């Protein structure tokens with residue numbers, strides 16, 4: 359019988375009789391066992407048996423609170439359902455969970471509204487006669503150290519004016535004057551380089567931009583994903599609650615996620631962590647795997663896998679059946695990948711160490727049911743985790759990222775079998791918010807291969823851009839999803855799901871000219887050094903890769919894998935583009951030259967004939 363979902367967490371602690379995992383006496387695990395970067399733990403296989411005890415303990419009497427309910431992976435939306443735009447995930451939520459979520463949402467909305475109202479009152483109370491600085495004042499200001507409270511006030515004032523420009527504008531000042539001042543102030547106050555702040559200013563309206571930048575200043579909630587190969591969420595939640603971890607279900611869209619508010623124990627060093635009951639994982643990184651919706655017994659490729667957050671989720675959804683090829687180009691990162699696979703009890707995965715662009719040659723074209731490309735990117739969506747992105751990214755960085763991403767996505771498509779009975783899908787994701795790394799890459803793939811965009815099966819997230827400044831993307835780009843910290847309280851993220859329509863490598867119908875800014879790339883098979891790579895697949899073991907070194911001159915690869923400038927350092931000769939006029943002029947010249955040549959020929963022919971005639975005579 360179901361109880362009401364109003365039990366407090368404290369009450370749950372009392373009521374829940376929780377199984378504790380059996381731990382080996384050597385399982386005196388300390389935080390020092392953990393590789394902090396990837397939350398990797400050296401393998402503690404002892405935990406595996408005890409874990410299966412917990413997961414098989416189906417009859418344990420738990421209270422019927424928000425943690426109750428099936429942890430079955432029915433959150434995975436069937437591809438057919440996705441095509442119809444249905445949402446089996448949210449439909450299958452219990453009504454008690456839904457009520458609670460709604461109440462939380464309503465409370466949150468109320469608090470947000472109150473905060474907004476308060477901000478508006480504060481702004482209104484400020485001087486209504488805000489005036490932009492004169493060039494002289496700006497010069498003087500630039501000579502002193504930055505006056506942060508003043509900058510903050512001015513940012514608020516400019517945002518206020520821009521939100522009601524007609525009424526509040528200063529006479530003679532244009533919108534551009536305000537935007538320019540705002541750009542400068544945001545850059546000084548929050549410490550962004552000119553390039554990045556200008557891109558952000560172009561992407562978002564002023565009010566939203568400030569919300570986004572403010573959200574980047576705060577950490578996102580810590581989340582964990584229950585490893586359903588070993589545990590059930592409600593069991594895990596109970597154990598952790600008893601250890602003094604204050605947590606809640608992540609959200610209605612996930613049946614395996616938990617959000618951690620605070621903890622009396624290091625959450626990456628609990629016995630349950632060591633035993634592989636869960637993965638510490640940002641909420642956003644659940645999404646591409648949910649979109650991929652891998653099915654049991656399939657053949658799946660994870661092209662850029664380390665440290666394995668998504669691979670281990672894929673394996674759990676596949677219930678360790680079928681096969682996953684988990685590829686990682688950076689040899690150093692293989693350690694974290696294999697350690698996580700072992701800790702989480704993943705047994706259906708082959709680890710490989712290639713440049714992802716080589717994979718179609720290694721694993722075979724049209725050989726996979728699904729491919730996940732969680733692409734190396736600029737990391738502009740995860741500024742709250744890595745502040746250095748604010749100052750380290752340049753136009754060149756973004757260009758090199760998107761160049762590599764375009765090569766990788768074609769390789770991803772080439773590996774998928776369009777005739778797969780259960781699949782035929784490619785999911786592309788990045789933790790970047792740049793259009794060049796997201797919509798432009800997908801638009802490029804749509805032009806180069808016979809693929810179409812399908813819904814991601816996620817019932818939230820903003821639609822991707824179909825128009826961005828002068829760029830026009832395929833209208834179906836609205837099926838892609840963007841996630842933002844200020845809107846969704848998760849890292850900035852992008853997810854797209856493609857269905858391969860045929861195994862032909864040709865593009866479908868010829869489309870309009872490549873939009874500006876979308877550069878041509880040589881396709882993977884041509885751009886990647888051809889080499890005998892057959893013997894390079896490894897199963898959970900370290901190994902040498904010579905090919906990669908030759909392919910990757912690599913200018914400053916970041917350890918975190920977010921800013922990999924990995925495509926060949928050799929600059930390809932850029933093809934000069936000619937205007938229509940130039941082309942027709944050159945054609946005209948060619949024709950004229952041919953005519954002259956033809957005339958000359960016939961003239962000399964005539965001469966020859968005449969000469970011959972003379973001789974004959």
Ligand SMILES: C[S@@+](CC[C@H](N)C(=O)[O-])C[C@H]1O[C@@H](n2cnc3c(N)ncnc32)[C@H](O)[C@@H]1O
Nearest residue numbers: 662663664665666667668687713714732734919
């Ligand atoms: C965003 S991270 C992947 C995170 C991973 N999917 C997870 O969920 O744990 C991108 C990864 O791509 C790897 N990488 C960079 N260039 C690559 C390439 N050309 N081929 C394959 N992997 C590459 C990086 O080393 C990095 O580990």
